[in-house]
Amino acid sequence: MEHRLEVPGRFDRLEQISKFIEQAGLEAGLDDTTICRCQLAVDEACTNIIEHAYEGEGRGDIEIACEAEPGELTITIEDQGKPFDPDSVPAPNLNTSLEDMQVGGLGLYFMRQVMDAVEFSYQDGSNKLVLVKRRDGAGS
Amino acid sequence: MEIATQEYKHVAVLSVSGRVDSSTAPELESQLKQLVDGGQNHLVLDLKDVEYMSSAGLRAMVSTLKSVKRVNGDLRLANPSARVEEVLRLAGLTSIFSIHPTQEEAVASF
Numbered sequence: 001m002e003h004r005l006e007v008p009g010r011f012d013r014l015e016q017i018s019k020f021i022e023q024a025g026l027e028a029g030l031d032d033t034t035i036c037r038c039q040l041a042v043d044e045a046c047t048n049i050i051e052h053a054y055e056g057e058g059r060g061d062i063e064i065a066c067e068a069e070p071g072e073l074t075i076t077i078e079d080q081g082k083p084f085d086p087d088s089v090p091a092p093n094l095n096t097s098l099e100d101m102q103v104g105g106l107g108l109y110f111m112r113q114v115m116d117a118v119e120f121s122y123q124d125g126s127n128k129l130v131l132v133k134r135r136d137g138a139g140s
Numbered sequence: 141m142e143i144a145t146q147e148y149k150h151v152a153v154l155s156v157s158g159r160v161d162s163s164t165a166p167e168l169e170s171q172l173k174q175l176v177d178g179g180q181n182h183l184v185l186d187l188k189d190v191e192y193m194s195s196a197g198l199r200a201m202v203s204t205l206k207s208v209k210r211v212n213g214d215l216r217l218a219n220p221s222a223r224v225e226e227v228l229r230l231a232g233l234t235s236i237f238s239i240h241p242t243q244e245e246a247v248a249s250f
Contacts, residue, residue, distance in 0.1 A: 011161070011162045011163035012163050014159075014161045014162060014163055015159060015161070015163070018159075018192070033226075036192075036223060036226070039192070040194060040227065043161055043162075043194045044194060044195060047161075047162040047194065047195075047196065050162070051162075092231070094231060094232045094233070095232070098202075098205065098206060098209060098236055099206065099209075101202060101206075101236070103195065103198060103199045103202050103231070104199075106195035106198065106199070106231055107194075107195050109231075110194075110195060110227075110230055110231075113230055114230070
């Protein structure tokens with residue numbers, strides 16, 4: 001079953017987005033820890049959209065679609081901001097001294113760490129990000 | 141997010157509750173900065189009641205840690221909730237913070 005949410009790209013909508021993901025995760029039968037990881041990935045993705053694709057708050061909408069199947073949640077996030085090239089984001093520099101530590105780029109790093117699939121594409125003026133999370137032991 | 145601040149003679153304790161995301165992390169960073177600018181370099185963040193933290197919260201904490209370390213201070217963490225602990229671990233930041241099981245122990249560590 002698919003659920004959709006469209007919100008203005010503003011940080012004060014992140015909590016609403018998080019609740020939407022929680023609902024979809026429950027429907028897919030995911031456990032609390034797995035749902036939290038999905039919420040983190042989506043929060044980071046939406047923050048990146050606001051900061052980098054729209055270059056500020058209130059400059060465009062974010063559309064989120066969740067497709068819940070038993071043991072698997074597929075989340076699609078679309079925006080009409082600047083094309084996003086994930087290869088242009090440097091990895092966070094964490095294995096260094098505190099003074100040299102750069103925590104930028106953590107959002108993308110988190111998404112890749114906590115989700116089973118992270119795919120970016122750009123088509124017809126829209127960025128599309130597909131995130132997939134499977135329940136442990138479900139699927140492959 | 142809510143922040144309750146208690147200032148003692150040698151240390152300030154900020155008890156944070158709720159969500160620390162891109163919407164609320166600037167407020168946390170600003171309150172921490174205000175204390176540092178006022179000369180308080182011994183800080184404890186009590187994270188027991190934080191329901192959620194994203195990388196925006198971690199950035200605020202790392203940025204404050206850098207500021208206080210430059211003046212021989214420290215930002216120590218008390219009782220991080222399971223969700224905070226997970227993001228700290230995911231980011232590989234558990235070793236750069238001094239983490240204590242309770243607020244009292246974090247305060248006493250200074």
